[in-house]
Amino acid sequence: MSLRIMPKSLLKTWIKHLQSRHFKVVGPTERFGQYVFEEIHSADELVMDYPTSVLPPKKYLLPPRERLFTFNAKTMEMQPDIQAVPTVILGVHTCDMHAVAMLDKVNNTGYADQHYKARREATYLVSVECLTPCMEGSFCKSMGTLTVPENYDLHFTDLGSDYAVEVGSEKGAALLEGCSAFWEPSEADYARVDAVIGAKWQHFPYRLECDVTELPDLLALSQKSPLWDELGERCLACGMCTKVCPTCYCFDVTDEIDLNLEHGERIRQWDSCQIEKFAVVAGGHNFRSSRALRQRHRFMRKGKYQYEAFGLMGCVGCGRCAASCLVHITPVDTFNALHRLRQAAQNGSAAENTASNQEVQA
Amino acid sequence: MTTLLNETLKESIYMPTPARITAVKTFTPTEKFFKIALPSGFSLAHRPGQFVEVSVFGVGEAPISICSAPSRSNGTFEMCVRAVGKLTDALHRLAAGSTIAIRGPFGRGFPIERFRGKDIIFVAGGLGLAPLRSLIDEVINDRGKFGRIHLLYGTRTPQDILFAEDLVAWANAPRTEVHITVDRPDEAWKGNVGVITKLFPKLRFHARNTVAIIVGPPVMYKFVLMELLGKGIADGNIWLSFERQMKCAVGKCGHCQLHHIYTCQDGPAFSYAQVKHLEEAFS
Amino acid sequence: MSAKTLPRIAFFEFTSCEGCQLTVVDTLQDHPELLNAVEIVQFREAMSERGDNYQIAFIEGSCTRPSDEAKLKEIRAKAQIVVALGACAHLGGVNAIRNRMALPEVREYVYGEKAAWFETYPARPIEAVIKVDASLPGCPIDRNEFAMAVTHLLQGRLPNLPDYPLCIECKLLENVCMYQRGKTCLGPITRAGCAAICPSYGDGCEGCRGLIPKPNWAAMKAVLREHGMTDAEIDSRLTMFLTYQTMQLEAKAAEG
Numbered sequence: 001m002s003l004r005i006m007p008k009s010l011l012k013t014w015i016k017h018l019q020s021r022h023f024k025v026v027g028p029t030e031r032f033g034q035y036v037f038e039e040i041h042s043a044d045e046l047v048m049d050y051p052t053s054v055l056p057p058k059k060y061l062l063p064p065r066e067r068l069f070t071f072n073a074k075t076m077e078m079q080p081d082i083q084a085v086p087t088v089i090l091g092v093h094t095c096d097m098h099a100v101a102m103l104d105k106v107n108n109t110g111y112a113d114q115h116y117k118a119r120r121e122a123t124y125l126v127s128v129e130c131l132t133p134c135m136e137g138s139f140c141k142s143m144g145t146l147t148v149p150e151n152y153d154l155h156f157t158d159l160g161s162d163y164a165v166e167v168g169s170e171k172g173a174a175l176l177e178g179c180s181a182f183w184e185p186s187e188a189d190y191a192r193v194d195a196v197i198g199a200k201w202q203h204f205p206y207r208l209e210c211d212v213t214e215l216p217d218l219l220a221l222s223q224k225s226p227l228w229d230e231l232g233e234r235c236l237a238c239g240m241c242t243k244v245c246p247t248c249y250c251f252d253v254t255d256e257i258d259l260n261l262e263h264g265e266r267i268r269q270w271d272s273c274q275i276e277k278f279a280v281v282a283g284g285h286n287f288r289s290s291r292a293l294r295q296r297h298r299f300m301r302k303g304k305y306q307y308e309a310f311g312l313m314g315c316v317g318c319g320r321c322a323a324s325c326l327v328h329i330t331p332v333d334t335f336n337a338l339h340r341l342r343q344a345a346q347n348g349s350a351a352e353n354t355a356s357n358q359e360v361q362a
Numbered sequence: 363m364t365t366l367l368n369e370t371l372k373e374s375i376y377m378p379t380p381a382r383i384t385a386v387k388t389f390t391p392t393e394k395f396f397k398i399a400l401p402s403g404f405s406l407a408h409r410p411g412q413f414v415e416v417s418v419f420g421v422g423e424a425p426i427s428i429c430s431a432p433s434r435s436n437g438t439f440e441m442c443v444r445a446v447g448k449l450t451d452a453l454h455r456l457a458a459g460s461t462i463a464i465r466g467p468f469g470r471g472f473p474i475e476r477f478r479g480k481d482i483i484f485v486a487g488g489l490g491l492a493p494l495r496s497l498i499d500e501v502i503n504d505r506g507k508f509g510r511i512h513l514l515y516g517t518r519t520p521q522d523i524l525f526a527e528d529l530v531a532w533a534n535a536p537r538t539e540v541h542i543t544v545d546r547p548d549e550a551w552k553g554n555v556g557v558i559t560k561l562f563p564k565l566r567f568h569a570r571n572t573v574a575i576i577v578g579p580p581v582m583y584k585f586v587l588m589e590l591l592g593k594g595i596a597d598g599n600i601w602l603s604f605e606r607q608m609k610c611a612v613g614k615c616g617h618c619q620l621h622h623i624y625t626c627q628d629g630p631a632f633s634y635a636q637v638k639h640l641e642e643a644f645s
Numbered sequence: 646m647s648a649k650t651l652p653r654i655a656f657f658e659f660t661s662c663e664g665c666q667l668t669v670v671d672t673l674q675d676h677p678e679l680l681n682a683v684e685i686v687q688f689r690e691a692m693s694e695r696g697d698n699y700q701i702a703f704i705e706g707s708c709t710r711p712s713d714e715a716k717l718k719e720i721r722a723k724a725q726i727v728v729a730l731g732a733c734a735h736l737g738g739v740n741a742i743r744n745r746m747a748l749p750e751v752r753e754y755v756y757g758e759k760a761a762w763f764e765t766y767p768a769r770p771i772e773a774v775i776k777v778d779a780s781l782p783g784c785p786i787d788r789n790e791f792a793m794a795v796t797h798l799l800q801g802r803l804p805n806l807p808d809y810p811l812c813i814e815c816k817l818l819e820n821v822c823m824y825q826r827g828k829t830c831l832g833p834i835t836r837a838g839c840a841a842i843c844p845s846y847g848d849g850c851e852g853c854r855g856l857i858p859k860p861n862w863a864a865m866k867a868v869l870r871e872h873g874m875t876d877a878e879i880d881s882r883l884t885m886f887l888t889y890q891t892m893q894l895e896a897k898a899a900e901g
Binding site: 031032033034036054055059064065233234235236237238239240243244256257258259260261269270272275276277291324326327 | 676678679681682792793795796799800808809810812813816817818819820821822824825826832833834857858859861863864865867868
């Protein structure tokens with residue numbers, strides 16, 4: 001790993017340089033007061049200090065809707081559709097970088113997903129150090145995602161007039177090749193980076209009332225919690241929480257075919273475990289027939305199941321689901337409520353024990 | 363000779379291989395039996411209890427369990443399909459000679475080597491006999507390596523009985539008993555009537571040396587498990603197969619997730635010991 | 646496939662604006678191959694010939710008077726498959742707004758002193774009168790969905806259309822939520838399949854495609870209230886396309 005310094009005024013030059021090398025360059029842009037990752041045509045469109053995006057950059061690795069292969073239903077010929085457009089994603093927050101690590105793990109466990117792999121290999125991740133909390137619902141510090149994981153190609157830290165650019169991989173180094181915008185750092189530059197990163201932590205609150213490492217056990221003990229029924233009462237089952245989540249990867253697969261019933265394609269599209277039919281089997285049995293059970297499944301995946309299956313937390317604390325939920329169901333409130341219920345139950349039984357001990361003594 | 367799975371994994375794990383329907387038999391008004399031939403040079407090389415993803419292009423794809431024994435498959439395999447959805451309805455409209463497409467086989471089947479030397483109780487409800495048939499035939503084909511065999515099979519009516527010829531053949535195999543019960547008999551029915559657990563008093567077995575394998579609708583499991591556990595069969599010696607919605611069969615689409623388990627790749631065959639603590643496993 | 650074996654389809658209209666059939670004409674311009682796939686024997690919107698030998702009947706419009714019922718039953722008797730075309734046929738549509746009002750007053754308001762000349766009764770979806778095999782929702786229908794439905798029928802199966810909420814589809818398009826733009830929207834309880842056309846152009850969903858299978862009614866109303874709507878405004882929002890469905894739900898709730 002090595003450090004470079006780029007004056008902010010040269011960001012434009014670098015983006016042009018990347019585009020001239022036929023990279024597709026995407027980054028956060030403004031849309032109706034929110035921000036979305038979109039292809040950047042000029043550096044002016046880019047908002048590097050955006051709070052959060054509607055959809056996470058996941059959409060470039062696992063598109064909302066994707067053709068898996070084309071087929072001819074008459075001749076039975078098939079052609080896989082594997083896309084690998086070299087794409088540079090600028091301005092990825094550290095929570096979303098942790099989410100990419102999760103997607104990498106899922107798609108390379110068991111039989112690897114070639115469609116994902118091809119896109120991922122052609123994708124260059126340029127992350128950015130978060131210096132202030134992006135919104136109320138985010139809780140990255142509690143989830144341990146406020147530091148970038150080691151999967152970045154380049155990592156930017158805003159030093160005021162300059163960016164500190166850490167090179168994390170050969171792919172990252174390749175992005176700097178032939179561009180004079182990047183300078184060798186001085187001793188003073190290292191000190192500047194340390195100062196900025198050191199100063200940021202105090203701005204971020206811990207929002208979970210328990211430690212992140214306690215979540216799997218807390219959830220294991222909360223399978224039968226009355227909280228799920230309460231969430232089920234409130235939940236609209238609109239599925240937005242799962243659409244905006246950077247670690248949700250569930251999908252549906254459908255066929256589309258032309259009116260001659262000959263040429264068609266197999267499509268995969270993001271699905272949601274919050275909708276009625278997600279766990280229905282042929283014949284009609286629904287393994288998660290209520291909104292309460294589906295909310296439970298969602299939070300179990302975020303704080304327990306995915307950790308047990310892949311060794312990584314299923315929630316990265318980005319806060320998107322909290323911001324988009326119309327009935328204000330949030331992971332922070334849910335985990336904290338479970339934690340308090342658990343504590344109350346323990347205190348209750350401790351009190352009971354004390355009471356019965358006293359009886360014995362009396 | 364290469365396996366179909368090698369072909370499946372080559373370019374895209376989601377892209378199937380064409381295969382031909384060589385025979386179709388109508389079992390019941392809702393269940394048909396299909397014999398499938400793989401392209402020449404391919405073998406399925408499956409384990410009993412595994413499944414394949416079956417495509418009818420333009421309609422979609424669905425997981426279907428393999429009902430033929432590996433030892434009886436020579437570039438072919440069989441499946442018994444109930445018409446209950448868009449894909450299975452479409453399959454029912456196809457005749458011998460039609461081409462479909464297959465991926466797989468997927469998942470973990472039953473660990474047949476662990477059943478050697480033991481008495482075996484097979485418990486099948488309705489269409490659950492289809493995946494079990496693959497295992498039963500494999501056991502019968504190697505009859506000397508296993509102890510006594512009991513097959514308990516329950517259906518709604520006598521007309522719903524599947525694999526009638528196989529049931530006769532199994533009943534005639536050495537040290538093998540077949541007990542069938544129906545929920546609603548007709549006038550001609552002279553056999554057992556009632557839920558499948560009513561058949562248990564007929565069985566004589568030594569619990570410590572017995573494995574039980576259960577496949578049936580979700581509602582059946584709880585009651586059959588109670589019987590088997592009550593007879594002293596160990597959790598690890600009870601095996602079952604889970605049905606879940608599956609879109610990918612390779613642990614990616616999330617539909618079949620049960621706790622940290624993906625039913626498609628970690629199952630669909632599980633021992634009761636593996637799943638007994640999982641909330642929702644038997645819901 | 647020879648011309649003789651093409652499925653024969655016919656279009657009919659009851660109380661409606663015929664906008665759904667116009668959308669069908671539109672679809673034919675996008676998908677001219679449709680004309681090679683089916684034989685249209687009756688389609689007043691686009692041709693003058695009238696054939697009575699059809700297998701698939703597409704019916705636009707709601708049933709709004711007793712005399713409609715006989716016509717609907719006649720179509721049902723002739724067709725193997727009946728498809729409700731659009732919100733009026735599927736849900737009763739805007740015609741059912743009047744169902745919450747006193748019918749004589751409505752009739753007088755519309756027809757004035759000639760009110761007595763016109764036969765009418767509460768508007769209803771055609772499914773309230775005859776068996777319907779499939780419904781294409783929307784006001785108007787979505788042209789791509791119409792082409793897809795015909796494709797499914799050509800495959801010998803009933804159309805398979807989404808019944809999950811609009812929010813799913815809207816978010817896949819990365820629309821900024823209407824509620825975050827200071828507007829209100831029925832997306833969370835409305836069936837998807839329209840490519841979220843209203844939110845994509847900046848308007849909240851009016852629910853023209855009907856309710857998802859198990860809408861969380863109470864939660865939806867609470868959300869609308871929280872975003873500044875009065876109960877009267879909420880009722881009127883839910884009246885536009887959903888009067889028949891909501892009255893059915895209320896009747897069911899009252900029963901049990």
